[in-house]
Amino acid sequence: MRRLWYYARLWKGYMRIGLLILVQYPADTVIWLVSMILREASGFLGVVTIANVAGGLGNWNLYEICLLFGLCAVVEAIGQAFFDCVWEISGSVRKGTMDVILVRPAAPFIQLLGRRFHYPALLSIIIYGAVIVWALAHLRIAPGVGMLLFLIEFIVCATVINSGIYTIFNSFNFWIVQGEDMAVLVQTCREFAKYPLAVFPVLIRSFFTFIIPFGFVGFYPAAFLAGKAGTEVVLTLPLCAGAVGLAAAFIWKKGLGSYDSTGT
């Protein structure tokens, strides 16, 4: 219990630091806001235009595609807000600043995450949340307790999957130099998951279902909400999140174990 209290206080401190960074460079904060919205919007624009020309993709209409995009974007925005620092692993390993984290009493992973919160991402959470609500309204999916519970389950599980995958690939930096390029490649591949996976060849579809399960971050939950997939999604989502979460924790621990400082 005391431990928990300690972490709550620590987290509050980190949030305060994030806020201070935010107001310290106001112009940069504005640019961040713009960039976060634009990054998702550019892909969104592409798929909406293509779907508009074709009158939908496969058996997915425009609103269903918007729903899928909204789900994906919200999860990514949560990751950007609170889990963005996993991208700093490579720099910390190369410069040896991971030492600082290791000598302090709190859990290293919490400390890593606490380095910086990107509050600007909260705005994109709101915007893409609105896209989800808008799409759901157009699809005439009645809001209810069941849907709300599923959305909560989705947000928790998908965040674990999404940020877990980033953590895994960024943790490879403990063993190889410039491993973040691999993580960036994984992030690029994530683009696939923003579109209805049914459009792509079976090979790609199974890759994003079984090997790197980005399909669970958007496609399968959206398919469930739109009535294209059955209740198996509700069950597999937490299973997948558990598997990715455990793998991420294991690789992070292993990586931290094999970390030796730069010696400076």
Added chain:
Amino acid sequence: MQKFYTLVRMTFLSKFAYMKAFWFNIAGTATSIFIYYFLWKYVFRSQESLDGFTMAEITTYVIAARMLSSQFGGGINTELSLWIYEGTISVELLRPVSLFFTLFAKRTGEFFFFILFKGIPITVLCTWILKGALPYGGAEFLLFVVSVCISIGIMFFMEFMVGICAFYTHGYWGLAFTKSALLSILSGGIVPLFLFPEGLASVLGYMPFAGMVSVPVQIYLGKYDATETLVYISIQIIWVIILYLAAKLFYIHMLKKVVVQGG
């Protein structure tokens, strides 16, 4: 000229040293080509052509457009912003060659590296595998090359101005992300400009952004006749001049404002 050559060579070699990292970059671009290829393929299942584009032509558009717009992720703006952020700009300003000159040489080196190790091999490979259209003709191909070369000018001056913005924002990632997202939308790097609403499409056609992706690719595919090609290339040149003057003014303004963080 000797100085320029040395700087170009240096950039080229330092890029070469990170060849392993570049493989991932190449794979990323190839991935994004594949995504859009599959999406378009789906569209063309139910129709033969779209605004006069066949599947083979759209494939080529996707390959060339994704390839050219993958340059937006790089560029000298991050380096310039970083110099400003870390304060090393003071050293750069003291050097006997101008900042413009050094950065342009770096950009040229980066461009050559991009063309040689990514542009040509991936374009040829993807065109072959995905069955894209070949250039419309020899003259069109030459004009395409000319247009791409002019586009470095447009890109460089824009990157320069974006980089300098770090004086106001004191950060660099946000700027870099904004730039690459905005440029790829406005240049036609994500969807061809003719798919936008008509008014918007024609306005964007005359903007400098189109000169980086849309114009060269349309020339390559033979979508412009001789006069149109000449008009669009002249517009590109005019934009290079305008952007040069803008960058110069911005630079002079910046020099008066320069604040170096720390020491």
